[in-house]
Amino acid sequence: MSGARKRQSVLEGIRAALGAGGSDKTRKETVRKRLKSPRANLVPERASKDRAGRLELFTGMLEGQGAKVSHAKGPGDVPEIVAAYLRDNNLPTDFRTGSDDLLAAIPWDKTPSLTRHRGRGKAGDGVTMSRARAAAAETGTLFLTSGGENPTTLNFLPDTHMVLIRADDILGSYEDAWNVLREVYGQRTLPRTVNLISGPSRTADINQTIVMGAHGPRRLHVIVVG
Amino acid sequence: MKPASRAFKTNATRALENEPLQRALRGIKYGFVANRAKARASLPEFDRLRDEARAIKEHTLAHLDLYLEEYESKVIEAGGQVHWAASADDAREAILKICRDAGARSVTKGKSMVGEEIAINEHLEAAGIKAIETDLGEYLIQIRGEPPSHIIAPAIHLTMDQVEADFRNIHKNLPPERILDEPGQLVAEARAVLRDGFLAADVGITGANLLIAETGSSVIVTNEGNGDLTQCLPRVHIVIASIEKAVPTLEDANTILRILARSATGQECSTYTTYSTGPKRPGDPDGPEEFHVVLLDNGRTEMLGGAFHDMLRCIRCGACMNHCPVYGAVGGHAYGWVYPGPMGAVLTPSLIGIDEAGHLPNASTFCGRCEAVCPMRIPLPKLMRHWRMREYEKGNTPARYRWGLKLWAFAARRPWLYHALTGLGASLLARFGKRRGRIRSLPMAGGWTRHRDLPAPQGKTFQQLWRAQEKAS
Numbered sequence: 172m173s174g175a176r177k178r179q180s181v182l183e184g185i186r187a188a189l190g191a192g193g194s195d196k197t198r199k200e201t202v203r204k205r206l207k208s209p210r211a212n213l214v215p216e217r218a219s220k221d222r223a224g225r226l227e228l229f230t231g232m233l234e235g236q237g238a239k240v241s242h243a244k245g246p247g248d249v250p251e252i253v254a255a256y257l258r259d260n261n262l263p264t265d266f267r268t269g270s271d272d273l274l275a276a277i278p279w280d281k282t283p284s285l286t287r288h289r290g291r292g293k294a295g296d297g298v299t300m301s302r303a304r305a306a307a308a309e310t311g312t313l314f315l316t317s318g319g320e321n322p323t324t325l326n327f328l329p330d331t332h333m334v335l336i337r338a339d340d341i342l343g344s345y346e347d348a349w350n351v352l353r354e355v356y357g358q359r360t361l362p363r364t365v366n367l368i369s370g371p372s373r374t375a376d377i378n379q380t381i382v383m384g385a386h387g388p389r390r391l392h393v394i395v396v397g
Numbered sequence: 398m399k400p401a402s403r404a405f406k407t408n409a410t411r412a413l414e415n416e417p418l419q420r421a422l423r424g425i426k427y428g429f430v431a432n433r434a435k436a437r438a439s440l441p442e443f444d445r446l447r448d449e450a451r452a453i454k455e456h457t458l459a460h461l462d463l464y465l466e467e468y469e470s471k472v473i474e475a476g477g478q479v480h481w482a483a484s485a486d487d488a489r490e491a492i493l494k495i496c497r498d499a500g501a502r503s504v505t506k507g508k509s510m511v512g513e514e515i516a517i518n519e520h521l522e523a524a525g526i527k528a529i530e531t532d533l534g535e536y537l538i539q540i541r542g543e544p545p546s547h548i549i550a551p552a553i554h555l556t557m558d559q560v561e562a563d564f565r566n567i568h569k570n571l572p573p574e575r576i577l578d579e580p581g582q583l584v585a586e587a588r589a590v591l592r593d594g595f596l597a598a599d600v601g602i603t604g605a606n607l608l609i610a611e612t613g614s615s616v617i618v619t620n621e622g623n624g625d626l627t628q629c630l631p632r633v634h635i636v637i638a639s640i641e642k643a644v645p646t647l648e649d650a651n652t653i654l655r656i657l658a659r660s661a662t663g664q665e666c667s668t669y670t671t672y673s674t675g676p677k678r679p680g681d682p683d684g685p686e687e688f689h690v691v692l693l694d695n696g697r698t699e700m701l702g703g704a705f706h707d708m709l710r711c712i713r714c715g716a717c718m719n720h721c722p723v724y725g726a727v728g729g730h731a732y733g734w735v736y737p738g739p740m741g742a743v744l745t746p747s748l749i750g751i752d753e754a755g756h757l758p759n760a761s762t763f764c765g766r767c768e769a770v771c772p773m774r775i776p777l778p779k780l781m782r783h784w785r786m787r788e789y790e791k792g793n794t795p796a797r798y799r800w801g802l803k804l805w806a807f808a809a810r811r812p813w814l815y816h817a818l819t820g821l822g823a824s825l826l827a828r829f830g831k832r833r834g835r836i837r838s839l840p841m842a843g844g845w846t847r848h849r850d851l852p853a854p855q856g857k858t859f860q861q862l863w864r865a866q867e868k869a870s
Contacts, residue, residue: 178481181640181694185462188701202463202645205456206611209646212449215442215655232665269682291682294596310666317681324683327625345651359471361612363678364629367670372622375662376534376550377580378557379424385533385584386591387622387669 206359211346218309218344225308226395229341232311236370237383238391246273249394250282253333256392257285257298262331266298271320273302273335273396292324299325300333303368304355305348306341310369313393314348316355317364326366332388334368338397398516398544400749402733405756412727413848417556422728425553429719432663433770439665446656451774453649454710458701464610464643465692471613475675477688485515488693492517492602492635495689496526499633501599507617507624508532509604510548510713511637511693513735514748517602528602529594531623533587540567546729548736549661549715554728557583591623601627601685603673605638606712607653608690611646614674615690618657618667625671634685636673639693641709653712656772661714696748704783708743710773717767717777723760726848732757739767743780751784755793758784819858827856 172180191198220228230240241256243249257264265286268274279287292299301321303313313334317323326332342348356362372387383389401408412418437443457464469479480495482488488511496504504526506512518528518539530539534552538545540563545551552560561577564586577583603624605615615636617624628634644650658664677684700709718724718738729737734754736744742757758781767777788794808815830836830853837850845851857865 172483172487174480177483177487181481181483181692181698182462182465184483184694184698185465185640185701188698188703189459189461190702191462198460198463202460202467202610205645206467209611209648211648212453212652213442213445215440215446217440236665236668294592312666312670317684318678319680319682322682323625323629327622327629345654346648349647349651359611361614361672361674363475363674363676363681363684365614365672366625367666367672368668369666369670370668372620373668374533374584374621375428376532376537376552377555377560377583379428379550379553380580382581382584384588385621385623386531386588386595386626 214344214346215309218307218347220308220343222338225341225343226338229306229308229311230395232308233370233391233393236311237373238311238370238393240393240395243394243396246277246396247281249277249335249396250279250285252394253300254282254284256333260331260390263297266300266333267292267296267325267329268300269319269321269325271302273337274300291322292326292328294328296325296329298331298333299329300335301325303334303336304340305351306336307343307345307348308341309344312345312348312367312369314352315366315368316352316362317366318362323364323366326368327387329388330384331390331392332371333392333394335394335396338395341395398513398519398735400734400745400753402745402749402754402757405731405733405760408731408733409727409760412731417559418554418728421554421556422725425719425725429550429662429715433660433716433719434663436659436663436665440655440659443656443659446652447772447774450653450656450712450772451710453644453652454773457643457645457649458641458706458709461640461643461701464645465640467610468608468613468643469692471610472675472688472690475613475688476678477613477675477690480689480691482691482693482695485693485695488515488637488691488695489517489520491691492637493520493524493526495633495635495687496521496600497524499600499687501526501633503527503529503594503598504600504602505529505531505595505598505627505631506535507601507603507619507627508535508551509602509637510735511604511639512602513545514695515637515693517637529591529598531591531595531627532619533584533621533623536587536591537563544730544735546737547715547718548713548738548740554730595626595630598627598631600633600635601631602635602637603628605636605642606657607650608638608643609645609647609650609672610643612672612674614672616650616654616670616672618654618670620662620664620668622669625669628671628673628685629683632685633687633689634673634676636688636690637693638690639695639697641697657712657714660716660770660772700747705743705747705780707775708740708747708780710775711740711744712773713740714772716770716772720766720770722762722764722766727760732760739777739781740775743777743784746784751788751791752793755784755788758782758788816858816860820861823854823858824856827854829853
């Protein structure tokens with residue numbers, strides 16, 4: 172059977188099982204409406220906190236999942252926080268980022284011990300840094316989007332992943348975060364990859380014991396700016 | 398994989414005597430079960446989310462053709478290709494063709510139950526293409542040549558000693574004197590070995606937990622990040638997904654994700670949830686050049702609108718097996734095919750036939766825990782009962798069972814006889830177990846008492862006690 176015939180046979184099978192004809196207007200209208208103006212379902216109460224409450228929940232959730240969270244008053248404080256973190260954990264002082272504006276606006280040269288490389292993630296990368304477009308406090312989840320600003324490979328190849336997020340971008344629910352992305356990318360459109368990240372990589376496949384650093388980063392350091 | 402479900406009884410007996418397996422299974426209660434209870438308690442909306450999730454799935458199934466068409470058109474718009482597969486054969490063929498066209502020599506795989514269902518690894522290997530499982534649990538069973546024993550923790554039946562022995566056996570190029578006596582050391586070794594596989598792969602194959610019609614995105618959830626390395630490094634990404642994974646919108650996906658991880662591992666959410674929409678875009682420095690989705694039917698359409706329709710809501714969280722006393726006693730391999738536990742007992746006969754899998758719906762005491770914890774509120778005991786009825790109607794039930802049932806029905810329709818027999822039974826068993834207060838062996842019930850005892854009855858049936866109480870008052 173050709174590809175088109177197989178497609179036809181599966182779809183016809185479904186329609187026959189549902190007792191639906193091909194020209195069923197009501198069903199088509201229902202689907203069109205639901206996709207055109209997506210509506211939120213029940214959103215957990217915990218997602219509707221004020222700014223301070225969101226920040227607290229976000230931090231608590233991420234720390235509970237094994238990430239480290241630091242707070243920087245402004246972009247100027249970031250280099251020292253990064254340098255201290257890398258020093259304390261005995262990590263290399265060079266790291267890789269994409270071309271993101273927020274990352275470019277950090278005065279990295281204030282802290283000469285740090286070296287910033289640019290580009291996509293490479294095998295053997297020790298430390299990388301990305302910027303999250305949004306976050307949902309309800310589960311401490313960062314939303315990272317693919318592209319030259321923040322290449323996806325930076326999220327998964329290194330041993331240590333650092334993520335910068337503006338405090339204003341920490342929202343309550345997943346719904347809030349998707350609405351931000353809809354504003355940036357348009358209705359019914361997403362970037363190639365959206366990574367929701369809520370902690371360092373982990374596994375419990377051996378002995379039902381949690382071990383950090385299965386395949387992705389062993390450490391996740393989130394820096395909230397502002 | 399060739400089904401071994403016909404041998405359920407033999408396999409189950411063997412499993413009960415397998416000490417390492419029994420040790421591994423005991424951990425489920427303290428891990429998954431306790432953690433799910435905690436996660437549920439910390440989200441007051443949990444049970445209402447389950448109701449909503451069920452409604453979302455029912456709405457989607459009632460419009461499945463239309464949502465799949467919408468999903469397909471968005472994938473194509475994003476530059477991807479969709480391949481429809483009516484059968485496992487169609488899906489295998491489509492995947493092999495994509496791999497061959499890409500000149501693939503090695504393929505990495507994220508964890509996919511549909512991948513297991515269509516036995517894609519064997520098919521690729523037979524065509525000379527190396528398939529590497531990258532989920533740690535899947536890797537552990539791949540090197541042993543075993544099927545998964547759990548849908549979210551495929552190697553849950555293995556103890557650490559077994560893993561150590563396997564690693565020493567397979568990773569021959571590493572120094573034999575290395576120390577591997579902690580989970581952390583074993584994980585580090587697997588990480589290093591598999592990293593080379595990720596970097597060398599030509600094609601990455603992942604499953605999908607959800608297909609979003611709104612955006613044409615497929616969603617995977619992992620804790621390890623293996624699914625992401627599988628799909629962002631190779632030149633070609635193939636998503637293999639069954640048709641019932643569709644949902645309308647991102648909001649609908651949120652609702653299902655809110656109950657998925659909590660029901661599965663008891664986490665608030667999985668570490669990584671990844672939405673993939675098409676191949677690399679202009680300006681993307683990474684990502685696959687080709688993006689394919691293989692949409693698999695393989696029996697789902699036949700379930701739609703029929704007696705087993707409810708099973709199409711399943712989101713493969715594994716809560717039913719984590720809470721199942723039968724699964725907890727015999728583990729997943731006894732079920733003899735890809736899907737174990739209560740969900741497997743319902744799904745397996747749908748996919749490979751009741752003749753192959755007739756034992757599985759019988760492997761239940763109908764205690765109802767599976768239905769009680771199912772996030773999609775699938776009435777699993779009812780569906781297993783449907784299978785039992787079909788099996789009985791087909792005449793597959795052994796003569797001994799049929800006679801037993803007939804005898805029981807004969808007595809049950811004659812209350813005086815039933816009361817007399819149960820009264821006799823209760824007083825005999827009471828005398829039999831009097832000394833210890835428990836009965837440890839019974840003639841003709843060795844199958845029951847070999848692995849458990851039962852409290853001895855007090856000597857009177859409920860009816861007798863009731864009558865005595867009525868008289869006294």
